[in-house]
Amino acid sequence: MSFLPISAFLGRALRWSLAAIIFSSAQSYAGEGTFGWVTSLDLQPKGELELEERLQLNQNQAVGTYQLWQSRTELSYGLTNDIQISGYLNASKVSAKGNYTTCATFEKQEGEPPTNCPYTAGYLVNNGGSSNAPYSNTQYDGISLEAIWRITNPVTHPVGVGIYIEPTFGPVKDEIEARLILQSNFLDDKLIVAANFVAATEKQKWITNEPFLESMWDILAGVTYRFAPKWSGGLELRQHNDYASASWNSAKQTQTAWFLGPNIHYADKDWWATLAYRRQLNATNCYSWVNEGAIEGGEMECSSRYAWDSHTTNEFLLKFGIPF
């Protein structure tokens, strides 16, 4: 078995792990967000505009520090009663230090330890590889466009069905994401059950001079109940799959991760807000394979059955909207 030089190996590992991470941050929001991460079929009425801001914090990896703040500022407009279009402005701030402990995996696969262990790595940590120095960066990530077509309305049909598409362009990545949205309402529409089947493919560009292709397949599911006027709360589950290819090649799947957590939502006539939390479950699987004698894949991004890169054990989301 031949081995890659450390710098090349770290570069690949960073890319694969980052690919998974990047897709973990691929989320969409439209209309009043009763859920945190699940997209519902609550769209803007025809001719109506809404401003939405969302802030997500991913924090806590195996050791050290890793904090990723992501901001998305969105304007949504009801093109018709069943078609909503949106535009986003995306930005982020990442801070990390000594957060990767996969040194043993590294040594096992490459035959020599990383220069520094633990070392500083993860999504948007563009430090070139094995350094354990602190890293911090704030940046403009890009813009996203979004369209949702509500084929059937869950208020008037047993199952609401919608199609979602979101292209993203910017210095961090170019991406196209599509969702199939299913939603059913019960108990006078107080109980909402929804699921999203999410597929995304992207070109990651944030590692200097090393763009790479990735794809993601996610299933999001959630339930919320309006337990009092203006207030609802519920639970959301995410199954996340990353691939080190642009076309969901199962032979190049890098990880499968699970997330679960609660949400709470408040809505007034003039504004609404949602606070959600989800924790990565201790059930992650990461995969590697041999390519031309070298081990490749996602195991460098995992330890103790957790996936790192952009993933953390804790994810917090705050979003609020103002209908115009």
Added chain:
Amino acid sequence: MLKRLFILAALVTALLSGVAYARTFASIQDAQKLMFPNTKLTKVPVTFTDAQLEVIRDRSGVREPERGDQIWRTPQGGWFMIQQVVGKHEMITYAIGINPDGSVKHIEILEYIESYGYEVAEQSWLKQFYGKNVTNNLKLGKDVDSISGATLSCKHLADGVKRDLVAYDTVLKPLK
């Protein structure tokens, strides 16, 4: 930078303009005078039994229970009720008048506090219920027209009227 400034300006404009606003429409007294002018209404509080509420729920499909604490009767056998249904964010409160023959006489929205869909309070939409009785279907999109941006409110009001008519048919009518 220009995009951020635009968004900030839009946000400030929205906040300064008050964005959406709540509306309280007619008072109970105004609605009574409108529906039954020059008529003495007698308050007849009704305590619905669990069995009656179950029948009403089964026949109307509405889980929000019929309220019995604000019901009035006219000497001619008409009825005036204050009822509520679930709105998008808060309860929608309305008054409904029922003719002595059990058909809908009139409806007035008393309180509607939502971001969109205030057209549900307009008579041009509400009048489609007038003359309907318990034998009529009141399904949104088939028997009742919807309003853009207020699908949920329209559906619940239509279902609520059906619930009120069922309550009249099963509980109030036998009180005569």
